[in-house]
Amino acid sequence: MxxxxxxxxxxxxxxxxxxxxxxxxxxxxxxxxxxxxxxxxxxxxxxxxxxxxxxxxxxxxxxxxxxxxxxxxxxxxxxxxxxxxxxxxxxxxxxxxxxxxxxxxxxxxxxxxxxxxxxxxxxxxxxxxxxxxxxxxxxxxxxxxxxxxxxxxxxxxxxxxxxxxxxxxxxxxxxxxxPEALLLDQVTVNSNITISAVQTPLRAEKEDIDGSQDHPVISRYQGAYISDYRQREFEKVFIPTGVAVNQVAPVITVEGKGTTIGYNLSNSQSTLQIYQNYLSALKAADFEILYTCNLAACGNALLDDLYSSEANQYRFNPVETNNDSDSDFRFISAKLTTSSNPIFLLVAIEGALTSNGINKIVVDIVEKSEMNTAKVTIDPEYLNDEITQKGRVVLHGLNFDFNQAKLLASSKASLTAITQYLAQHPQQRFYVVGHTDNVGSYEINTQLSKARAQTVIEELIKLKVDKSRLTPIGIGPVSPKIANSSDANKAENRRVELVLQ
Structure with missing residues (x-):
């Protein structure tokens, strides 16, 4: 046999x-x-x-x-x-x-x-x-x-x-x-903290990887150590709210500061006990529980279905993202409404595969916020160099409401720089050309790109620029700077340019 x-x-x-x-x-x-x-x-x-x-x-x-x-x-x-x-x-x-x-x-x-x-x-x-x-x-x-x-x-x-x-x-x-009673109070939550944009210095334990620390909102499970850590100032995070159907999980999409922490923990604690501790701690701190699941009820590959980009391939380390239906896998997603911006949180738990193995936990936290769009600015000298060499220039620092033609207040510095350049070169005439990414239909993107170009012209007219010098053009997604293969690339393709006539 x-x-x-x-x-x-x-x-x-x-x-x-x-x-x-x-x-x-x-x-x-x-x-x-x-x-x-x-x-x-x-x-x-x-x-x-x-x-x-x-x-x-x-x-x-x-x-x-x-x-x-x-x-x-x-x-x-x-x-x-x-x-x-x-x-x-x-x-x-x-x-x-x-x-x-x-x-x-x-x-x-x-x-x-x-x-x-x-x-x-x-x-x-x-x-x-x-x-x-x-x-x-x-x-x-x-x-x-x-x-x-x-x-x-x-x-x-x-x-x-x-x-x-x-x-x-x-x-x-x-x-x-x-028979054994459930051991609770192994996780603590502090919901009355002021979220700082800058991390506080870590007094790391020797088991934690360098540069890592617990998030101030939620502690580690007692006895766990950090094996994976990353933090991004601004990113898009998907928070599952249900089981995936045809490899598509229902999600809440949140943008803000993201922190992902991977923990390892002795298998002397069952995943059920770990799960109950996190769930109890979140409820006690007035988190709204968005979704929970255990074992086969989580479906196949709940986490694997969230992200397809290589940048997020190892986001949930050390937890395996392809959780089979018979995996010892448990999951929680939750939301905390604060006086400023809400905090979203997910906890994924994978049980030890052998009696000599370890439990694995990932806590993914996003503090919803607006992106700092004032990091790239322009000045008259930059505009002059680009137009002299290329006959065109990307107008960095012009920021619009999502999917709208309305300029944000953070665009003021760039509008001022454009006005100064145009005053220094009164004989030049320009096309103001709007571009979009490839999300949505061609017709809508073309209309949006022209509307944004027109908005820029209207704001420059308010700053005493002669409107006869500027012509609005909208070409939508047909002239990308780079392939629309990632969120970062799409953001670069959404732009307004001055093109010398």
Whole structure:
């Protein structure tokens, strides 16, 4: 059987690493309720808090029907290796004695086919078995035990898989699920802060990457460290408000200062616990929750569908953007209305893929604002040089309302410089030529570009420029400076020029 052969190969390769790590695992402790089998050694162990797991409570021999219940709690998994020519029957009877001593109820005691077809499939897909190579569900003598013990704090479930994994070697996988309350207050939010345009200096911890820091609005999850960080003074950010349909996610588009922080966190905290902490903290700080989803309900590739440009290819590191439907993925988007401008925030959480892996968190924050458009200006000398050399000049610093022909107040300095140049060259006549990007129809863009050229002329007339010297032309998207392949390129193509007649 192919799967049996494959497991044998994997076991052989992994046994080399296991032998090298034996001393490290020797210091690991057994679960306080159940000791290891006499003579057994620990090969792998893991603990995760407040995790959801499917527990089998009944099997139907000869069928694929396994009755499962979902349990949330603290999961402690141990993988033991036992040498000494023991049988799965002998080891199994010893663990049945354990169940009796615990005062637990035996739910399942079966061997191989009597457990049903592929009886352990659910186990191989669970968190407890990630990175484990102790048990083998292809062994004909694999014994499976499940028990439940009722306590005043809830039911405790015990699982043992006992198998011949190699010549003379017994593998024992033990999983214990104990009831556990959700640990909250691991994230704090400060909604009463004044957002500064300049970052405050960071007192970085050694685990954080250089130049990174938490955002003042929201803390890191306790115990996390920053692995990825970037901040942009002004950008366009998409905030998902629902699951993607045909690779298109419903979004709110926000422009402003963007901060994206990627965190790594020990897998001792389940994604459910991380998610609940962020959600509780945001609600307590009066954030409006726009959208939340968990696991398969998030759909496929929720984050991957937001951005297609190479510039944003790694925006959500370390979280994988192509979240499969069976990924341990959770998501929150939220909005905080402040006295100045609103703040939008999204949190993406990806669970550890193995029991030795790490949880990954991304917090993406945008503080809505208007772009500073006064960074590029012109003066009469610049206009003279460009017109002398090229016969045309781009009029930087002329800023319009979005999709409108109205000039913003920030255009005043450039209008003054143009007026001064025209006064110095009274014999020159010009076409005032408006250009647009390629968003929208040709007809609308052509009308808009001419309307903007006309607005510039009207403002110059108010500054005592002879209107007979200026002719408005609108050519829309037909003469771009650069390919309309990005937002930055499109912004450069939206312009007004003076062209010497």
């Amino acid at each position: 192919f799967s049996t052969i494959l497991r044998g190969i994997i076991f052989f390769i992994s046994s080399l690493a296991i032998l090298g790590a034996q001393q490290a695992y020797a210091s690991k402790e057994d679960h306080p309720a159940v000791s290891r089998y006499e003579g057994a050694t620990i090969k792998n162990t893991g603990v995760i808090h407040y995790q959801k797991i499917s527990v089998p409570v009944n099997v139907m021999p000869g069928t694929e029907d396994t009755e499962l219940i979902e349990v949330i709690g603290k999961i402690t998994a141990h993988g033991y290796r036992l040498e000494g020519n023991k049988s799965t029957l002998e080891v199994g009877l010893n663990y049945k004695q354990v169940i009796e001593k615990l005062g637990a109820e035996l739910l399942i005691d079966c061997v191989d086919k009597l457990c049903g077809y592929q009886p352990l499939d659910f186990y191989w897909q669970s968190w407890a078995n990630y990175n484990s190579l102790i048990a083998d569900d292809n062994d004909d003598e694999t014994r499976f035990l499940v028990a439940k013990r009722a306590t005043d704090k809830g039911d405790i479930y015990y699982q043992w898989i006992i198998t011949n994994v190699y010549d003379g070697i017994i593998g024992i996988e033990q999983t214990i699920i104990e």
